[in-house]
Amino acid sequence: MSSDEKTDKDAFHFSELPNGWTVGRFAALEAMDGVVHAVTTRQSLVIPATSRGMGSAAEQVAGALGLSGVAYCHQIHGKAVIRAKHNGSCGQGDGLVTASSLLGVMAFSADCPLILAADGVSGAVGVAHASWKGTAKRIASELILQMAGAFGTNPADVTACICPSVGPCCYEVGADVLHAVTEGVGIRAEQFFEKRGGKLHFDLWAANIEELLHAGLAPENIHAAGICTVCRNDLFPSHRVEGEKAQRFVAVIART
Numbered sequence: 235m236s237s238d239e240k241t242d243k244d245a246f247h248f249s250e251l252p253n254g255w256t257v258g259r260f261a262a263l264e265a266m267d268g269v270v271h272a273v274t275t276r277q278s279l280v281i282p283a284t285s286r287g288m289g290s291a292a293e294q295v296a297g298a299l300g301l302s303g304v305a306y307c308h309q310i311h312g313k314a315v316i317r318a319k320h321n322g323s324c325g326q327g328d329g330l331v332t333a334s335s336l337l338g339v340m341a342f343s344a345d346c347p348l349i350l351a352a353d354g355v356s357g358a359v360g361v362a363h364a365s366w367k368g369t370a371k372r373i374a375s376e377l378i379l380q381m382a383g384a385f386g387t388n389p390a391d392v393t394a395c396i397c398p399s400v401g402p403c404c405y406e407v408g409a410d411v412l413h414a415v416t417e418g419v420g421i422r423a424e425q426f427f428e429k430r431g432g433k434l435h436f437d438l439w440a441a442n443i444e445e446l447l448h449a450g451l452a453p454e455n456i457h458a459a460g461i462c463t464v465c466r467n468d469l470f471p472s473h474r475v476e477g478e479k480a481q482r483f484v485a486v487i488a489r490t
């Protein structure tokens with residue numbers, strides 16, 4: 235499945251919160267009872283990539299969405315998914331899960347896909363930071379496994395959404411990425427690399443959609459925003475465009 239087949243324009247839209255923030259939202263998550271989520275933009279909240287930035291973002295996001303608190307972790311491009319038991323920092327990792335009411339789980343990005351997940355039956359929610367390294371380590375599957383282990387989630391009940399990130403249009407990579415991803419995911423991942431103009435391009439959206447299917451999600455429950463952060467650097471920070479000075483946007487999800 236290519237990302238084109240899974241990125242429908244109605245999947246993701248922008249709306250204004252009561253505090254005036256413009257955030258991105260997925261129709262599929264909005265349609266679920268008891269789930270709140272948001273993807274921040276330059277018209278709401280972007281932050282420096284530091285732990286202090288995350289602490290302040292967590293407080294602001296909690297206030298904007300009416301949550302009691304927001305948990306986050308120190309992202310290291312790995313595959314560890316942590317069960318959040320309190321707000322604030324939960325240590326090193328690249329994903330969080332919770333079933334606690336009004337405790338948000340949040341991750342940050344400037345180009346990497348963030349995945350939001352919600353189990354319509356158990357009420358568990360989760361977030362994962364699926365950088366190319368995390369994608370090679372199959373973090374999308376790890377997210378679903380941790381929801382299953384902690385909360386008895388059946389993957390068939392999960393809706394998962396892939397936030398704006400660098401798209402296949404702009405994600406030029408080296409052969410090292412191809413080797414690492416096919417080594418970690420298997421030869422099936424080769425289909426997500428395409429050579430154009432002599433340059434290798436990686437489709438992170440399609441790779442993570444496939445990983446979620448592999449984890450047992452139903453195709454109709456997987457959605458991608460289909461917005462490239464390089465093409466739409468006006469809306470979202472991009473490490474590829476701005477380099478080390480790039481700020482970060484965040485994605486958060488909670489159950490009510």
Ligand SMILES: [Zn+2]
Pocket residue numbers: 400401402403404462463464465466
């Ligand atoms: Zn692009």
